[in-house]
Structures are given as structure tokens and as C-alpha cells.
Amino acid sequence: MNTHEIEDLDTFRARVQSFIGQHLDHRTRSISLRGGDTDEEQLAGVQHDREMQRSLFDAGLAGICFPREYGGQGLTPAHQAVLNEELVSYDYPAHLQSPSISQCAPVILEFGTEAQKREHLPRILRGDEIWAQFLSEPGGGSDVAGAVTTAVRDGDEWVLNGSKIWTSGAWWSDWALCLARSNWDVPKHRGLTVFMVPIRHAGIELHRIELLSGMNEFCQEFLTDVRIPDDQRIGEVDAGWTVGIRWMFYERLGTSSPYMTMPRNAHHDIGLAARSVARDAGRLDDPVAKDLIGEARALTLVRQQLPKRLEEAITAGAINDQAAAIARLFGGMVATRLNTIAFELAGPAGVTWDEADGATAGIGTDFLIRQVATIAGGTVEMARNVISERVLGMPRERTLDRDVPFREVQRARNGQ
16 A cells, blocks of 8 residues: 555544544443353343444444455554554444454464465454454463473364463454474474464353453363365464464564554553542542552553553664563563552451442452453563563573473473
8 A cells, every 4th residue: 555545643532532422432431351241241232342342343444554455454553553642532442452453463464374364364353253262271370381282283284182271252252373393303493383273162062260360261272173275374384382482472463563443542441440449448648648649650651651652662673572561561461550559548448348349349459360460361480581582682581491302301291
């Protein structure tokens, strides 16, 4: 698409405002780790988001930065930023953004065949397909490259066996990107292959995991002789880590992804919640509470601006794209601290509460599961490693499995 054909930002903003005014309601719901919704309510929310995504697609407002030939708009991150700014306080298709649009779709766009891109990207952008990530494995921790789910070639098919875990939204998703071990006789990073797997496939058994909050969005999958045709392979055989590096890059971008449609201040509410908690706890005049509210506000502002600063530096070539890990690290640590601040402000209501306690209700649950923010989407420990080694150029962490055929690497018994 030539530059002169790109819709100018003012015209685009007016078009966005017109669509929002006619089609979207003010936001009254959000995806929460607190749980409490029934399966029927959760599925209704997913269906609502599919329909909303289709409305955006039909209006030419879905896939802003995806090429037009694959169902996108062929516009720029600046246009996506305008859409996100105008969505502030409005409803948006939250269930479809991560990992479906912000991680899986870019991987398909970058590494998929022409046929794969033309088949799946328009469906993702229309809301017809929701994608999940078959990445983490039981006993694997943060070592994604140590995958032991196997992929064995059988003619024009691959046979997958193994287990994946902590898959967000798998029970209501349609497809998944799956990282599997296709070669055991080379070092671990050189023997991986990525596949597109339909989740409702023969041989896939899905179990939901209930968190202490009652939320049960995360899943574990057991793959038994799952047959996948070779034309559903992403990238070259045994070159899955090349795909994986970019996959992890999109994962670390998180809410700063140029592909994600969500209100610019979607996480601003968490910072503002500190004041609401203090108010309902009767502590607005407490000097200690004022300090905590100020800290929450400052952390929220920095978290909003940091991804923009990183994006500008990466685009300008001042730092490499692995610097996305900085936003991942800061976001995880800030989310944990904000939940701690809210708990400190809530006082006794942080331990026991009822719905009459207003903004203090449920704060105790948030506090108990606060560490999720430092684990989901790649641990902050891994982000620290990426920053030290790939951004700051510090010596790599010593490993004992480098250049060793993966078959010979010692593993715990439950890691096969």
C-alpha cells in the first residue's frame, strides 16, 4: 500500500468515533482472575466478543496493522494508537486480543505459508477463530526450549504426543500454536518444530485448572497420537526456535503490541483503584494512604509510557527488539506492587469482605494471586535474563546442555 493511499489520522479518528458512537457500549465488564462467573456466563462473554470483533472487521477497524490481502487494514501503529485512545472507557473484544491477535496471528503472518495466511488470518480478524498457545509443559518451568512433547513424522502427517499446561482460554478457543520436539539428536534449540493444531481434535484431552480464586480459565492438554498434516506446520522442520524467538518477542510486548485493540488506559483502572479502595476503607485523609495512592498513580503512568518509549527506540534502531522484555519485567513487578498497595489500603476488609464493602471487596483474593502477573506470559526471571544477555550484553548464564544432543540431557523423571 502506497503512503499516499493511507487514510490520514484525523479522518480515521472521525471514522472510529462514528463507529463507537453507533455500536459500542461503555465498559461495564472486564476479564478478571477473581473468578465467579459460571461457564455459561464466560461462554456468553466470548461469543459477545466474537460478534464485536466481527463488527470491527465489517467496519474496516480490525487488524489495523495487518496487510489488506489477509483481511487487515494495511495501516500503521499510529492508526492503532488512535483506535485504542478512542476506545477508552468503551467495551472491546478482550477475549480475542491475547494471545489470538497479538501473538498467534503475527507468528502466522511472519512464518506461515501463503495458504496458511490467507486461510487463517482473515478468520482470526473476523473473530471466527480464537487461538491459544500450547507452550508451557508440566515440569518445564520457564524453559520453553526444553519441550518434550514429541512430533514424529509419518509420511505427510506428524504424530504429536505429550502435555501442555497453563494454556489461557483453551477451553473456549478453536486453534493453538504448538511447540514440539521433532529431533532428539541435536541440541534442544535445534530440534523444535511449530504446528497449528485444532483444539477439538481427536486425541486431545483438555482439563481445566482452578485457581485459588475460583477462576478456571487456564487449562492443561494431553495429546495422544494427535495426527497433524504437514501443511499445518509453521516454519521449517527443526527450526521451531527461530519461530519461537519471535513468538516470545510478541509475548513480551504484551499490551504494547501494535496489533492489539484495547483501550489505551485498560490497566489505568488498576492504578485508579487505589484511591477507590482508600475511599471505601475510610482512609482518604490518612497520610500513609495518600503516599500509597501517589505511588500507585506514578507506577501506572510509567507503565503506560514505557512501552511507547521502547517502541520508539526499537523502531529507531537504538536498541534491539529484545528490549521488549523491559516492558514485560516492569509490567509484572508493577502489577504485583499495585495489588499489594490495594491490600495495604483495604485494611481488615482485605482479609474478609462482602459486596457491601465496595471497592475493598475481593482485594484479598487479588493479593493472594498477585504473583500471577510475574509468571503468566513469560516469567519476570526470564525477562531479566533476556535484558542482561541480549540487551545489556552481559555474559550468558552458564548452562550444561549447550551443544549436547537433547536425548543425552539429564531430565527429571516426570520430564520424560
